[in-house]
Amino acid sequence: MSAPAAAPPVHVRGLVRHYGTRTALKGVDLSLGRGVTGLLGRNGAGKTTLLRCLATDLEASAGEVRLFGLDPERAAGRTEIRRRLGYLPQNPDFYPHFTVFGLLDYMAVLKELGSRRDRHDEVRRVLVRTDLYDRRHSRVRRLSGGMRQRLALAAALLGGPELLLLDEPTVGLDPEQRIRFRSLVSELAVHSTVVLSTHQIEDVAALCGRILCLDRGRVIFDGTPGDLVERARGRVWEGAGDPGDGCTSWRLADGRHRVLTPHGTDSPGGGFTAVEPSLEDAYLLYTGMDRGRG
Numbered sequence: 155m156s157a158p159a160a161a162p163p164v165h166v167r168g169l170v171r172h173y174g175t176r177t178a179l180k181g182v183d184l185s186l187g188r189g190v191t192g193l194l195g196r197n198g199a200g201k202t203t204l205l206r207c208l209a210t211d212l213e214a215s216a217g218e219v220r221l222f223g224l225d226p227e228r229a230a231g232r233t234e235i236r237r238r239l240g241y242l243p244q245n246p247d248f249y250p251h252f253t254v255f256g257l258l259d260y261m262a263v264l265k266e267l268g269s270r271r272d273r274h275d276e277v278r279r280v281l282v283r284t285d286l287y288d289r290r291h292s293r294v295r296r297l298s299g300g301m302r303q304r305l306a307l308a309a310a311l312l313g314g315p316e317l318l319l320l321d322e323p324t325v326g327l328d329p330e331q332r333i334r335f336r337s338l339v340s341e342l343a344v345h346s347t348v349v350l351s352t353h354q355i356e357d358v359a360a361l362c363g364r365i366l367c368l369d370r371g372r373v374i375f376d377g378t379p380g381d382l383v384e385r386a387r388g389r390v391w392e393g394a395g396d397p398g399d400g401c402t403s404w405r406l407a408d409g410r411h412r413v414l415t416p417h418g419t420d421s422p423g424g425g426f427t428a429v430e431p432s433l434e435d436a437y438l439l440y441t442g443m444d445r446g447r448g
């Protein structure tokens with residue numbers, strides 16, 4: 155099945171997804187090209203549900219999903235989409251008795267990756283990319299949590315997908331592996347579309363050219379990290395004293411407080427001075443500010 159030549163990798167209009175009586179996505183619109191898009195939102199906001207819909211793991215209850223211009227609800231479209239995407243699910247689970255190499259080779263067979271020789275070359279390639287080559291003969295059950303996470307990433311990279319969907323990929327990675335992960339993903343994003351759902355704001359700041367904030371099944375922010383930070387300017391403060399109620403605050407190591415005030419005109423009072431907002435401040439403010447909206 156062929157797709158329109160200029161179709162974006164991801165095009166979603168009015169996407170709704172119900173689980174029984176619960177509505178996890180309430181009309182999501184988005185269109186994604188190359189680069190890394192960070193999907194942010196509080197627990198239960200709908201990030202995993204959105205990724206599962208893009209990964210052809212869940213069907214839309216209503217609305218339109220097109221991947222590479224193809225319709226995942228049609229069998230031919232779905233098969234072609236699956237050939238072209240890589241998906242790292244939340245809490246990936248693998249057959250524990252396989253070796254690392256054997257498991258990836260098995261997944262490569264399912265991905266229809268050519269002859270035995272080509273497949274093995276591809277498995278070696280993703281093992282090197284994820285720093286697991288030295289563990290290729292280990293049983294999956296003997297891997298640490300971070301290594302399993304890298305194995306899941308290796309599986310998602312098989313075949314060089316044009317669309318890479320990563321659901322909390324850096325959970326359990328040590329700092330060195332997180333840095334390796336970031337440079338791998340930013341390299342891949344030169345030629346492909348990456349969607350990264352995460353609670354790790356540092357990863358978003360380091361990697362994402364675009365951020366989508368989800369809140370209760372809706373996109374409440376779509377823009378660059380810089381846009382999001384700008385919205386927090388004049389609303390982040392540090393100082394001594396009691397910041398009082400009505401704003402988000404936390405105690406710093408030196409005993410002072412960092413305070414987020416929801417409106418630009420608010421001030422926590424004497425003793426507090428406005429400071430440069432971080433992406434995390436901006437994210438907290440933005441999702442917090444939206445709390446009052448229906």
Ligand SMILES: Nc1ncnc2c1ncn2[C@@H]1O[C@H](COP(=O)(O)OP(=O)(O)OP(=O)(O)O)[C@@H](O)[C@H]1O
Pocket residue numbers: 173176177178195196197198199200201202203204244
């Ligand atoms: N299989 C399911 N059955 C019923 N409800 C579900 C199911 N999966 C998710 N939900 C509900 O759908 C909503 C969105 O969940 P989802 O897992 O997409 O959120 P999330 O943003 O990925 O959260 P988290 O950050 O905690 O992973 C939540 O209210 C959740 O309880």
